Amino acid sequence: MILTSKDLDTxxxxxxxxxxxxGELISTYTNKNVLVQSKKGVDSLASQVVTEVDVKAQGKILEILNPTLSEFDLALLTExxxxxxxxxxxxxxxCIDPMDGTLAFTEKTPGYAVSIALVAKDGESQIGVVFDPVKNILYHAIKGQGTYKNEQPWHPDLVSGSGKSFIWHMDRSFLNHSKYSSIKxxxxxxxxxxxxxxxxxxxxxxxVLNAIWLLENFGCYFKLPKPTSGGGSLWDFAATxxxxxxxxxxxxxxxxxxxxLNRPDSTFMxxxxxxxxxxxxIAKNIREILNN
Incomplete structure (x- = not known):
């Protein structure tokens, strides 16, 4: 089934x-103590943390999206x-991450968001939706239709950063990487x-917000390839x-x-x-730095 522009809008x-x-559900837990559990088979503290809120947020999402599975003949992948x-x-x-940045949520710091994408079988995202419940900002895009912020067309100025600040968005675990100091x-x-x-x-x-914040300020965010499982998952990158x-x-x-974004042998990146x-x-220069 090939989706039309009208289908994608819907x-x-x-x-x-x-x-x-x-996001509204997540916000109700902002100042509450929540049950924190750990996942197995992942490589960093950030990816190991899961809470009851993640599960409840996913439930809310699926209440709304489950009917579309049969109506539009869609598959489902969730964290x-x-x-x-x-x-x-x-x-x-x-491709759904009900709350990316769970570690930040448990520490009661900004950095967590809801992420929902529609991905084609060939691995290309067709729809990306990100909601930041801390700042109450909605970002979304449909392939070929531009980017929107709070449902208004958004054209961030990303051409020249001369005289502006630069932010390296990084995973906390990268502080322990053998090349951290030289890359910095x-x-x-x-x-x-x-x-x-x-x-x-x-x-x-x-x-998710590491990527989105590149549109708000100049900067970079990367995950280096590695032989072991990890490096983020499909749902971490699909919407962004x-x-x-x-x-x-x-x-x-x-x-x-x-x-x-539709890797056949794993959900890791x-x-x-x-x-x-x-x-x-910026990407060209970052790649040169990382390759050396």
């Missing part, structure tokens, strides 16, 4: 409704449910030569891939190929990694 509205509904492989048999699938030094050198006014790093957010690309920013695999940047110029 599904995007459903995704927006679901994301906002989940808090097992991958049933249906994404390989349908033309499109919902080279990033600082690039930022200075490129004419940015300052260099800072931010390590509290999850992957659409939003970033429609905003004419940069979001690709580490080697420059499109993000592999470690095989190709990911590189997000505010523009192609």
């Amino acid at each position: 599904l995007c509205k459903k995704a927006i409704e679901a994301a906002c509904c989940a 808090e449910s097992a991958d049933n492989g249906s994404r390989f048999t349908k033309d499109y699938f919902w 030094i080279r990033l600082e050198e690039f930022v200075s030569k490129a004419g940015f006014s300052s260099f800072t790093s931010q390590k509290n957010a999850g992957a 891939s659409c939003i970033i690309n429609e905003a004419n920013a940069y979001g690709k695999s580490f080697d420059g190929s499109p993000l592999d 470690n095989h190709k990694g990911a590189l997000y940047a505010s523009n192609v110029f």
